Amino acid sequence: MENTARQIRIINPTKRIENLIRVAAYCRVSSDSADQANSFFAQVRYYSDYIRCDDRMTLVDIYADEGITGTEIIKRDEFKRMMKDAKNRKIDRILVKSVTRFARNSLECLESIRALKSYGTSVYFENDHIDTALMNSEMIVYIKSAFAQNEAMSASRRMAVSNRMRMESGTFVPPNVPYGYRLENGELKIVEEEAARIRKVFELYLSGMGANNIVKEMRHTEQGNMRWTMSGIKYMLTNERYVGDMLMQKFYTPQILPLRSHPNKGELPMYYAQNTHEPIISREMFEAVKRIKAERDKNHPKKNTEKLFLQGKLKCRCCNRAYKKRYLQSGELVWICANKGTVDAHNCTSLIYTDMEIKSAFVQMYNTLKQNVKTVVDETIALLNSLKVKVNSGNNKIAEIDAEIASLAEQNSVYAELFASGVIDEITHLEKTDKYKNRITELRSRRLKLINEDEDELCIEKMRELKRVLAESAESITEMDEGIFSQIIDTVFAEADGVLTFLLKCSLELKINVRG
Numbered sequence: 154m155e156n157t158a159r160q161i162r163i164i165n166p167t168k169r170i171e172n173l174i175r176v177a178a179y180c181r182v183s184s185d186s187a188d189q190a191n192s193f194f195a196q197v198r199y200y201s202d203y204i205r206c207d208d209r210m211t212l213v214d215i216y217a218d219e220g221i222t223g224t225e226i227i228k229r230d231e232f233k234r235m236m237k238d239a240k241n242r243k244i245d246r247i248l249v250k251s252v253t254r255f256a257r258n259s260l261e262c263l264e265s266i267r268a269l270k271s272y273g274t275s276v277y278f279e280n281d282h283i284d285t286a287l288m289n290s291e292m293i294v295y296i297k298s299a300f301a302q303n304e305a306m307s308a309s310r311r312m313a314v315s316n317r318m319r320m321e322s323g324t325f326v327p328p329n330v331p332y333g334y335r336l337e338n339g340e341l342k343i344v345e346e347e348a349a350r351i352r353k354v355f356e357l358y359l360s361g362m363g364a365n366n367i368v369k370e371m372r373h374t375e376q377g378n379m380r381w382t383m384s385g386i387k388y389m390l391t392n393e394r395y396v397g398d399m400l401m402q403k404f405y406t407p408q409i410l411p412l413r414s415h416p417n418k419g420e421l422p423m424y425y426a427q428n429t430h431e432p433i434i435s436r437e438m439f440e441a442v443k444r445i446k447a448e449r450d451k452n453h454p455k456k457n458t459e460k461l462f463l464q465g466k467l468k469c470r471c472c473n474r475a476y477k478k479r480y481l482q483s484g485e486l487v488w489i490c491a492n493k494g495t496v497d498a499h500n501c502t503s504l505i506y507t508d509m510e511i512k513s514a515f516v517q518m519y520n521t522l523k524q525n526v527k528t529v530v531d532e533t534i535a536l537l538n539s540l541k542v543k544v545n546s547g548n549n550k551i552a553e554i555d556a557e558i559a560s561l562a563e564q565n566s567v568y569a570e571l572f573a574s575g576v577i578d579e580i581t582h583l584e585k586t587d588k589y590k591n592r593i594t595e596l597r598s599r600r601l602k603l604i605n606e607d608e609d610e611l612c613i614e615k616m617r618e619l620k621r622v623l624a625e626s627a628e629s630i631t632e633m634d635e636g637i638f639s640q641i642i643d644t645v646f647a648e649a650d651g652v653l654t655f656l657l658k659c660s661l662e663l664k665i666n667v668r669g
Contacts, residue, residue, distance in 0.1 A: 179254070181219075198566060269285070402424060487507050490503040504649070522623065
């Protein structure tokens with residue numbers, strides 16, 4: 154047999170292997186519901202198994218908010234983290250049980266879905282059979298979320314009407330108990346040790362002391378867990394509950410989203426009930442304090458409340474308090490730490506800065522930054538990119554935590570089934586499930602910390618944004634530019650040595666010596 158050279162012909166593939174779909178799930182339980190189908194543990198376990206059993210999917214994460222209302226996204230940390238990950242192009246698809254689990258605010262629901270679409274992320278609502286990847290789904294989502302929103306609004310209205318009826322009848326019991334009382338069987342009972350301190354505050358005020366000096370005295374002489382502050386003293390001196398009366402509906406919740414409590418400044422009626430509980434001070438003392446306070450307010454009218462651009466943007470590095478404006482007798486505007494003039498002023502070593510000094514320091518900082526973009530920004534971006542090799546360093550720990558959470562959720566489910574079938578009693582069920590729930594909460598906190606520690610990509614993106622803003626801005630400035638300031642500066646820290654530190658939104662810090 155003749156030896157012949159073996160010939161090999163390569164047959165190229167005709168079908169491309171599709172990339173895995175990066176899938177996440179969002180879960181939310183609005184209360185400690187006993188409904189196992191909607192419970193937090195059931196949702197986490199279900200989606201973990203669902204995604205892992207499909208070879209076309211790879212699990213990115215499960216985002217779960219417990220006991221948080223769906224009417225306002227700002228209060229849902231896990232939802233915001235999911236949106237941030239989608240923006241960073243980490244998620245292709247999100248699974249949600251229903252529209253009501255996603256959001257009860259129709260406007261925020263649509264805005265979130267549209268934002269996710271712009272990131273290339275679709276959402277599938279299982280119970281509603283809605284897929285945002287389809288062109289006709291947005292209107293359906295809006296209708297569903299509108300129904301959910303109306304349900305939340307109706308519940309809020311029912312609660313408001315119920316509270317108002319009890320106020321009118323004098324049977325309303327406020328959920329917040331003032332210092333000096335405790336709630337016992339629906340009635341306010343005096344806590345004598347705290348009541349003695351309240352009487353002392355009123356006596357000190359009647360003796361001629363101002364709120365600031367009362368704070369000093371109470372901090373120096375009194376023990377206990379009460380945190381004595383100027384605002385707390387002023388509120389205490391005007392609180393009608395200490396004479397045994399109760400002014401109800403000081404706050405109200407407007408029937409608009411988001412459902413937030415607002416001070417009642419005449420929008421709704423108030424209800425003043427006398428002798429609803431045992432008083433701590435006499436009416437004569439309360440009225441005397443009211444007269445003295447009115448006289449002092451008349452002699453010391455409120456100062457100019459004009460809002461200036463730099464307000465809220467300056468902070469003291471020494472005590473971390475905000476800087477406040479003050480006008481000198483000459484009319485010059487200066488900025489001073491809010492701690493100055495308080496009982497803790499001796500601990501603060503910060504300096505006073507004129508408005509012109511701060512604005513001139515920003516001009517100098519901007520011009521320096523603009524001239525050194527390559528050194529400060531470009532090289533930092535390159536360095537951060539080189540460090541991105543550590544991105545997967547924490548994945549093993551996160552995987553271990555995920556495995557333990559899944560195991561605990563499974564055990565919790567078993568005990569729930571045993572209790573439902575009557576195999577174990579309620580006490581045993583609660584002991585076991587509380588232990589699992591506490592452990593899962595602890596694990597989720599540790600997991601979130603690990604995730605937040607790895608912010609390389611976000612930091613690089615912020616540096617690129619700074620570079621873009623600088624490229625589109627003036628080559629140099631000669632006076633304060635509020636627009637540029639707002640785009641690149643997060644906070645200005647006043648140091649103790651005459652230096653102003655500008656914290657940029659990308660977390661870089663640049664120092665300017667004002668007094669050098």
